[in-house]
Amino acid sequence: MKATLMYGAGDVRVENVADPVIQEPTDAILRVVRTCICGSDLHPFHGLPEMEHGVHTGHEAIGVVEEVGSAVKDIKVGDFVVAPFAFSDNTCEICQAGFQTACPHGGFYGNPGDRGAFQAELSVVPQADGSLVKVPGVDPETASEELLASLLTLSDVYLTGYHAAYMAEIKPGQSVTVVGDGAVGLSAVLAAKQMGAEQIILMGRHQARTDLGREFGATHVVSERGEEGIAKVLELTGGFGSHAVLEAVGHMPAYTQSVGVVRPGGIISRVGVPQYEEAPVGFMSLFGKNARLAGGPAPVRQYLEQAIQDVLDRKINPGKVFDRTIALDDVPAGYKAMDDREALKVMVNPAL
Amino acid sequence: MKATLMYGAGDVRVENVADPVIQEPTDAILRVVRTCICGSDLHPFHGLPEMEHGVHTGHEAIGVVEEVGSAVKDIKVGDFVVAPFAFSDNTCEICQAGFQTACPHGGFYGNPGDRGAFQAELSVVPQADGSLVKVPGVDPETASEELLASLLTLSDVYLTGYHAAYMAEIKPGQSVTVVGDGAVGLSAVLAAKQMGAEQIILMGRHQARTDLGREFGATHVVSERGEEGIAKVLELTGGFGSHAVLEAVGHMPAYTQSVGVVRPGGIISRVGVPQYEEAPVGFMSLFGKNARLAGGPAPVRQYLEQAIQDVLDRKINPGKVFDRTIALDDVPAGYKAMDDREALKVMVNPAL
CATH class of the missing domain: 3.90.180.10 (Medium-chain alcohol dehydrogenases, catalytic domain)
Incomplete structure (x- = not known):
């Protein structure tokens, strides 16, 4: 064969x-x-x-x-x-x-x-x-x-995006940010929509992909990255950030961005296979705002x-x-x- | 005054x-x-x-x-x-x-x-x-x-221990490991008991404290630390680890111990104020086994x-x-x- x-x-x-x-x-x-x-x-x-x-x-x-x-x-x-x-x-x-x-x-x-x-x-x-x-x-x-x-x-791919949404415990009416416009990120958008998310912010910069993201349910697209991207998401969420952040990349900048846009008490759910072992989780990143970290292989x-x-x-x-x-x-x-x-x-x- | x-x-x-x-x-x-x-x-x-x-x-x-x-x-x-x-x-x-x-x-x-x-x-x-x-x-x-x-x-102190248990989403019948026998750790034992945990393993080595832990509901005390302590908890949990790990210390060895004793899909809930900013969260620690990280100031x-x-x-x-x-x-x-x-x-x- x-x-x-x-x-x-x-x-x-x-x-x-x-x-x-x-x-x-x-x-x-x-x-x-x-x-x-x-x-x-x-x-x-x-x-x-x-x-x-x-x-x-x-x-x-x-x-x-x-x-x-x-x-x-x-x-x-x-x-x-x-x-x-x-x-x-x-x-x-x-x-x-x-x-x-x-x-x-x-x-x-x-x-x-x-x-x-x-x-x-x-x-x-x-x-x-x-x-x-x-x-x-x-x-x-x-x-x-x-x-x-x-x-x-x-x-x-779809059920990996779904797992991100599932582990983020998305509830109807919530704000969700999806980091990454690859096939898993777009799947996460679709899953978040299925779970009733009201606001779905897709962070990505490839128009053909973000267009499909909009078709799948994204209500906003943020093409900026890093601090600029974080500021944009905070602006879209009344200064608080999203209840759920679905991280579908796996690189450290995506993690940092996720920490920046998750609201106090919110959940960062990762399905991008981490290309790092250590990451910030202390008072200034997750702990101080009771943000949670979830996710893994779907x-x-x-x-x-x-x-x-x-x-x-x-x-x-x-x-x-x-x-x-x-x-x-x-x-x-x-x-x-x-x-x-x-x-x-x-x-x-x-x-x- | x-x-x-x-x-x-x-x-x-x-x-x-x-x-x-x-x-x-x-x-x-x-x-x-x-x-x-x-x-x-x-x-x-x-x-x-x-x-x-x-x-x-x-x-x-x-x-x-x-x-x-x-x-x-x-x-x-x-x-x-x-x-x-x-x-x-x-x-x-x-x-x-x-x-x-x-x-x-x-x-x-x-x-x-x-x-x-x-x-x-x-x-x-x-x-x-x-x-x-x-x-x-x-x-x-x-x-x-x-x-x-x-x-x-x-x-x-009690509600900080309670917060650890609450954010770990303890369900009746589950196995819970509490890392640390200080007043917050003992409070976490009491809260876990209130939430119906069946097995409560207290990791600590000060007998007066672990005695109070037993009075509050601990079913097992593990005085070993590090790899030895992890092995003991795995042995007590059929090799899987605990559904919930309540970390009431805040130092890196307590974090490492928590990662070692949490079962796949389980939750590590921290209320000890982290004396570190970075910690392992990648494939070999949290991600690979879908372990979750929760907690913060109660x-x-x-x-x-x-x-x-x-x-x-x-x-x-x-x-x-x-x-x-x-x-x-x-x-x-x-x-x-x-x-x-x-x-x-x-x-x-x-x-x-």
Whole structure:
């Protein structure tokens, strides 16, 4: 089969490799219907050390189950499923509490990794019963591109934005600031809108993206950054700042901006993977104003059934974050297009 | 009148000074019935630079209103009140949301400061209507020492522990770890018990204090610190850690310990004033396990009516944290006793 491997920063190759096989009785093999490139794939694309053998890439997919291990009971061959970007048993105390990305029997696949790397024709999914969720009543052969795109976002990007909003405990009527106009930030706007936020301020400066942000529900766009951006948001919020700040970038300036625009008692919810370990949390930043810090890798599995239903009911159409569809062979060019910000988010159709 | 002033680290003096006067129409003058020394008073006691004029100290009091400014409507001369350690208008959007310590028209008094410094016979309270809360049906002249002690804790220490528990969103049946066996930590144990925590692990090593912690509801005491202490708590919590961690110290080792013992998705709630500005919050500390960080200066005013009622109903007896009562003249010795950990918390009776 064809699969994508990364051999170092900027070095992405599509190669013919052996088909994956069931290794654990809880595994399933997925034929990938659609996969995509994630903003977080750009981190190794920038920084992966050069290596001889390469690592398999990709962690987002919808697909059809080709084979299941002997212990897989709920997921059947032929099921059309969404695969969360992390696997989990979905039965332990941590999963039941809704934090499947911290499941002691789970983990992150792909990016990098050799089990469950989805930028390929086929992939192994560990803990298939605890991870995969069937999409009821949809045949991927006849489904619209729009529907497939929206279902694919439930693997990571939309539900990561949703997780930001969920952990920020957004209540109807509140003011929300979203930091970052990437696909996750725009998803966070859409999720905040779903939760009834009254004011949604999107901090971003790429017009095509902020235009989609407005379509998703942003009431204001602030293109200024740093102190200037903070002043603008404070002005829009009566001097207080927002109840919820959804941070979808992961770099320190986005954190600093979030601290500046969160109101006393408000919540900063981060889903951009932090590219720092230490940050200000003392009296002058979080503590003095009782601001809270939340967020982490989205437990997509927790939100998946409801989100699939919302997509099927056309309540949300998060697939609009994709602005390009390519074949597997073009994945290296897709990385470059996202890195150059020519593309917002690139979908991959292995059948092309 | 007699008042306490600090002239530098370790230099606390009780002096005769002019009686305070009403300066703003929203001020009231309070005759202090009981005040006390706070763990946070020990920070300037350790680090205040030497100064010529000294600063007035103290921020916790119960007292009787002697005089009110022309704009004070609800609080009357003769009222027996609890004074929160911060003042607030209690009408603005931030106060109404329950974060009075961040009121844009409020502030912290005492410690250091010359308005509302309570280690004195008399003190000015700014924003009297928004800050003071009357204790119904109690005459401080005839009330028991036990009742006065418990009411005094509502000025700061008990409700600061309560705030830690409240912001940690403790639910019945949960596991809670309290870091620190000072008066705030013990108060946090009591508050966690009130909220229905099933397992309360107190991390502390002073037996007299941990004994009171057990009386307040601690089910386990862990005297080990650092990695050893973390391992002990993980062992007591099935390897997962606690749902809520109440950090009542403020130093970096307490933060690190809190990160180590919080379970995935759990909340670290800090009320120990951080003696650091930066701390680990990235993938390896908070983000990876979706742990949350909450807390700040307790909005005592928000919790005060209910807490006064709970004390009057004898539902809680937080005054047990006081293990000594002294006269104003003995305040310098009181600081030393707390600093030497001879005393857990020192009450001051200006009438002695």
